[in-house]
Amino acid sequence: MxxxxxxxxxxxxxxxxxxxVEYMGKEYFFCSKECAEKFRDDPERYAHQGKPRGHGCCH
Ligand SMILES: [Zn+2]
Structure with a gap:
């Protein structure tokens, strides 16, 4: 799969x-330790990729 x-x-x-990595009850899989570390650093940013928010946008 x-x-x-x-x-x-x-x-x-x-x-x-x-x-x-498990986050908010969901499992995420990574191709490398680097990617997993980035995710752990800022899971919010990567966990919502389904909804595009644009890069470096204000909010
Ligand atoms: Zn990766």
Whole structure:
């Protein structure tokens, strides 16, 4: 089963994910430790990728 790495947007096989992070009851899979670390740093930013908010926007 393919999943999307929310940080870099890469599609990876679940079994091949290097890291797995649980956030708000959902599981996220990452292609590398780097991506997982970025996610842990700022999960809010990556967990809502379904709804585009634009980059560096004010709010
Ligand atoms: Zn990645």
């Amino acid at each position: 393919k999943v999307k790495d929310p940080v870099c947007g890469m599609k990876i096989e679940k079994e091949e994910a290097v890291e797995r």
